[in-house]
Amino acid sequence: xxxxxxxxxxxxxxxxxxxxxxxxxxxxxxxxxxxxxxxxxxxxxxxxxxxxxxxxxxxxxxxxxxxxxxxxxxxxxxxxxxxxxxxxxxxxxxxxxxxxxxxxxxxxxxxxxxxxxxxxxxxxxxxxxxxxxxxxxxxxxxxxxxxxxxxxxxxxxxxxxxxxxxxxxxxxxxxxxxxxxxxxxxxxxxxxxxxxxxxxxxxxxxxxxxxxxxxxxxxxxxxxxxxxxxxxxxxxxxxxxxxxxxxxxxxxxxxxx
Numbered sequence: 001x002x003x004x005x006x007x008x009x010x011x012x013x014x015x016x017x018x019x020x021x022x023x024x025x026x027x028x029x030x031x032x033x034x035x036x037x038x039x040x041x042x043x044x045x046x047x048x049x050x051x052x053x054x055x056x057x058x059x060x061x062x063x064x065x066x067x068x069x070x071x072x073x074x075x076x077x078x079x080x081x082x083x084x085x086x087x088x089x090x091x092x093x094x095x096x097x098x099x100x101x102x103x104x105x106x107x108x109x110x111x112x113x114x115x116x117x118x119x120x121x122x123x124x125x126x127x128x129x130x131x132x133x134x135x136x137x138x139x140x141x142x143x144x145x146x147x148x149x150x151x152x153x154x155x156x157x158x159x160x161x162x163x164x165x166x167x168x169x170x171x172x173x174x175x176x177x178x179x180x181x182x183x184x185x186x187x188x189x190x191x192x193x194x195x196x197x198x199x200x201x202x203x204x205x206x207x208x209x210x211x212x213x214x215x216x217x218x219x220x221x222x223x224x225x226x227x228x229x230x231x232x233x234x235x236x237x238x239x240x241x242x243x244x245x246x247x248x249x250x251x252x253x254x255x256x257x
Contacts (some may be wrong), residue, residue, distance in 0.1 A: 026229060028238065028242040028243070029056070029058045029227075030243055031054065031225070034052065034203070034221040034223025036051050036220050038251075040078065040253065041217070047078045051219055052075050055073075055246040055247055055257070064095050065094070066094060066095075067091075068092040069090070070089060071087075072086075083115045084253045085112070086111065086257070087110075087111055088111060090108035090246060091107050096241075103127075104244070105126055106125055110122075119146070120147060121146050123142060125141055126142060127140040128140070135158070135159070135161075136157070139155075140154070141153065146252070151175050153250075155185065156171065156173065172185070182209075183208070186206045186208075187205045188205075190202050192235075196233040197227050198225075199224065199227065202222050203221050204220050205218065206251065217252075229242065
């Protein structure tokens, strides 16, 4: 997919009213861990899995330029001895104004072990956000190289902050948007920052594919995120001043970032 949609969003940021979050500079770190359940429905085979994983990120701001590094891992132990283990890393960099929005680039590497072999997955693209009072709108687009097969992806994001310390977020996207057998991806989550550092969360993710006769996979996990570094800690401040999402959460047997 062409990236003119992200350029259009960049123009809109200049017209966005000043939001409630205050600008912060420096370095912040974030770490999350989660446990839960995943289900893979292949039509003739329906498999349940125990799922666990986590991610860690470090972010640095240099005036209006941000740099973020991620590491992540996810493990799914399915019935009948099947497994899907993914580990990887990511890098984000770009422009951000915590009162208006951000535009930047992202690249990730995944090593997905399905027991019978390992697939290498790369993702590169643009990510952008617009901040509207207590609402964040996002648009991400790029390419996913799935063990040699290049697929375009796009996703839209929506986040609502009922308070500075709470977030409800939703995303919908597609992988292989140039094909008739694209993979549709969904995500829904809720986070609450209990104090300056600890934020429990719930997250549901799903993928639907026409390519494999409506293969459907979804997962539901609960976990904790730890934050450090902000002068005035709040979930809205960490999201708008420091961190991009560390993982795209695309389910293709395993969870890809």
